[in-house]
Amino acid sequence: MNRKGRSASKKQSLGFFQCTNKIFLTDEATGQQIKEFARKNAANALSIANMVMGMASILSSLQGHHHAACWLVLIGYLLDLADGAVARRLGACSALGAKLDDFADFTTFGIATALLLRTTDLMDNILCVCYVLSVFVRLCFYTSGVPFMYRGLPCIYSSGILASASLLSGGNLPMLRIIAVAMILFMISQSFYPHDRVLESQAWKKAVYAGGVAMVFCSSFPPACVYYLLWSVSYILFPTSLWSNKV
Known part of the structure; x- marks a missing residue:
């Protein structure tokens, strides 16, 4: 060549x-x-998934599928506890993420949860509106100014109690009305509650969360509902001794 x-x-x-x-x-x-x-966007995806659970719960309630509506709220419960932990773990906290989280919470723990109380009765519908408004007030105006603390009961726990009680009681309306009024008062109260970073705290809290995930697969059994009810009630009864953010 x-x-x-x-x-x-x-x-x-x-x-x-x-x-x-x-x-x-x-x-x-x-x-x-x-x-x-x-x-x-991993945490944002969890927030969007939470919102989808809320919208699916709304549709289930409107179609009369009460059992599914309650469990979709409880799945949103787990997703909401995870999204903040994922965002902090990955260093991906953002203003957009905070807005998505609030929108998802309002959809799942506000509108979807309120519809669990809905009937054709006017007073029940008024109660639904009051519940949604209390969640709106809690999300928009109740910043505490104290690090790692909430002012007013986080709406996720009021939803957990209502959804669990509704499943256990078969939708007993008189009982649910009383619980809903109590939850409204807790959410608009001036009481302080710890920021429960379940997935960033002690190992037993992570085990509680893992148990909640396992209970989703046992949704046909009453003990699964009792699990979420006790979890949510414990946050109200023993907020500082049990759920403060101690690593």
């Missing part, structure tokens, strides 16, 4: 390697971008 042929061959080989290197670098950069996108 003459010199010109060897030179052309070298140029072609060099061009091939440069092209291959560019493709490899592009694929690597794309992979990094995908990983970064996943890191930043």
Whole structure:
């Protein structure tokens, strides 16, 4: 092969390697971008999943599927406890994430939970509206100004109590009305409650959460409802001694 042929061959080989290197670098950069996108939006995905559970619960209530509506709220309960922990773990806290979390909470623990009380009776509908408004007030205006503390009962626990009690009682309306009024008063109260970072605290709290996940697969059995009821009631009765954020 003459010199010109060897030179052309070298140029072609060099061009091939440069092209291959560019493709490899592009694929690597794309992979990094995908990983970064996943890191930043993992918690947002959990918040959106919580919102979807709330919307599905609303539709179930409107169609008369009471059992499914209650369990969808309880699944939202687990997702809400996870999204903040995931955001802090991945260093992905953001204003958008906070807004998504509030929207999801309002959907699942406000509207969807209130519809568990809905009947054709006017007073029950008024109670539903009052419950939704109390969740709205709790989410919008009850910042405590004290680190790691809430002012007013977090709406997730009032929803957990209502959904569990509704399942255990078969939708006993007189009892649910009393519980709903009590939960409204707890949510708009001036009492302080600890920030319960369940997945970032003691091992037994993580075990409680894991038990809650397991109970989802036992949704046909009353003990599963009792589990969520005791979990939620314990936060109201022993907020500081049990649920303060002690690592």
